[in-house]
Amino acid sequence: MNSLERLYESLAAGATDKRHAHAALATRAEHLTAPAEPVTPEHTNDDVCQLFAQNEVQETLAVVENGQPIGLINRHIFMEQYARPFARDVFGRKSCIAFMDKSPVIVDRGLPIETLVRAAVEAGTRVLKDGFITTAEGQYLGLGTGYALMKAMSDIEAEKTRQLLSSIGYASLIQRSHLAESDLALREGLPDHALLWQPRDVVGGDAYFFRRTAAGLVGCVFDCTGHGVPGAFMTLIALSFLEQTVTPECESFDPGATLGAMNRYIKRVLQQRQCEGDSSYGSSSRPSNDGLDAALFLLAPDGASLQFASARLHLLIAPDDGSALRTIDGDRDGIGYADTADDQAWTTQQVALGGPSLLVIPTDGVIDQIGGPRQIAHGKRRLVQFMEQRRGVSARALCAEFAEHFHQWQGLERRRDDVSLLAFRCGAPAQEQA
Structure with a gap:
């Protein structure tokens, strides 16, 4: 059963199990x-x-x-x-x-x-x-x-708000339930890892997917269009595709080709095919142009290398030996959008680690958050500097310290986007630091 099927089943069950008695409202x-x-x-x-x-x-x-x-x-x-x-x-x-x-x-x-x-x-x-x-x-x-x-009118608005908050809370349970299997695969496949996952509105458009396969550990971090419930629905579409595509029996896996297949799947599901010279697309009066940014990788069983493909997201690698921190940039085209070609191809990059390293994949919520003394975007460069100053620490320590740093950076500014940051180590694990 895929993510969408589980969603419909959960909603049907919730309609029965989550009913509460409330005082009758004046409606006429x-x-x-x-x-x-x-x-x-x-x-x-x-x-x-x-x-x-x-x-x-x-x-x-x-x-x-x-x-x-x-x-x-x-x-x-x-x-x-x-x-x-x-x-x-x-x-x-x-x-x-x-x-x-x-x-x-x-x-x-x-x-x-x-x-x-x-x-x-x-x-x-x-x-x-x-x-x-x-x-x-x-x-x-x-x-x-x-x-x-x-x-x-006050009572009606209060009831609408209660139902909305209740629905969003229940949607959060559904979204988290779809991530549970990925959490297990991540714990088993990467002993030293940490994941900062903070939806802006209880539920959101950032999500992740991990599965252990015969070819190695497949991991994906993605950032869908929108926030809140619309963004969460987009994550379920992406998760549904990945669950159908990535199985434990996979003996070979091409991240770039998989992003191409995901692009075609999303465009088909959302009917986002724009004909040349035609400015209207989608099946409703409001044009649909939704999609996602994603970083998808296959980590070799020995942890010494990985295959990486990305749509707009970055992979940061900090080797423990003190060599320069590397940035692997993603391709510029997003996945599933109406203006992304059906046959768009994403490049699979072969990344040799060459020794124990700390790897980080952030979403745009980290890069674009306004804050600091000058009220500017956090930016990728500041994240790189943060990693360079903490070479050799464990992924858990890095993620915990970054969460505090990011909180201080944001200050009193509103959260602009869902925030996700995956950190993990390949090779010999570093000693845990406080």
């Missing part, structure tokens, strides 16, 4: 409506004044004629007008319609809260002050307050 106008005795045009302003005096908490009165609402009387507006000199003498015995709002917000009981909010916004501040009238098939039903509407 009737849920915010309370019965309230109306007045009719036959009621006088003196009658209205007495009703407000008898019920000090009532802010509004609906005016109903033949069962249908025709207006709304606001307590404060009414009392202000009625308190003016001679107003009681002039208007006291006249119909209460003299002081009513003749165009209140009137809604049907089944109106969704979101639509009611739009109606309230169009009405200005009146709904917050006066509330609204609810009807059932045109007949007066009751009154709703502006406060009740605000609280209902």
Whole structure:
């Protein structure tokens, strides 16, 4: 079963196992409506004044004629007008319609809260002050307050946020479960290794893949388009391809050819084939142009050499003998993008280590992070300097120290991208340093 199949199975199980009971939300106008005795045009302003005096908490009165609402009387507006000199003498015995709002917000009981909010916004501040009238098939039903509407919207937004955070948390469990087999292969294949993997948004577009094969240890670090859940879905597509392609029985493995096959797979899955002279591609109204950067290698069983191919990512090698630190750059074309040719080829480079060495593969989240005293990108050169100053340390020590260094570099700046850094040793392991 590949990654995508496991994802669908997990989501189906989660829909059953992760249900929680929550208080019912107000979703329609009737849920915010309370019965309230109306007045009719036959009621006088003196009658209205007495009703407000008898019920000090009532802010509004609906005016109903033949069962249908025709207006709304606001307590404060009414009392202000009625308190003016001679107003009681002039208007006291006249119909209460003299002081009513003749165009209140009137809604049907089944109106969704979101639509009611739009109606309230169009009405200005009146709904917050006066509330609204609810009807059932045109007949007066009751009154709703502006406060009740605000609280209902707040509750709905809080529930949406809770569901979103719950979904993202569950997505994180799914993504991590797909990496578990790689973690095991990495521990067994590289005793001295360390992996800094920090999604920017709980889940993200950085991921990794490791498998022990007959040809040696296959490893891949990749950085997909996007962050959060969209990026995580892209990692599952890439993982699905690698799981189908790399099996324990592989006796030969060509990293460059594999990146080419991954490119064709992703373009086919996402339907990202752009015809010459055609600016539209993808199957939706929004053009799809997603892909990934990746570093893929095959480490020989004796650990003395590796075959390396890369799309835009770098391999840094620091030999223990003090010789110059080497940088193996990747090819410039990304994988799977609409403007990457279907037959694009990536170069497989033969890398002889020549002795115990520390190898590092970072993603762009490390290189591009803004920080430091001058608020600039961290850059590859600064990472090279960091490695040169710590020659001979174990991969674990290097990664732990770099995590602290990177945290200090970032400072109060926001995290720009998912961050991944793989460090591992080939040859005789260095002595663990504090």
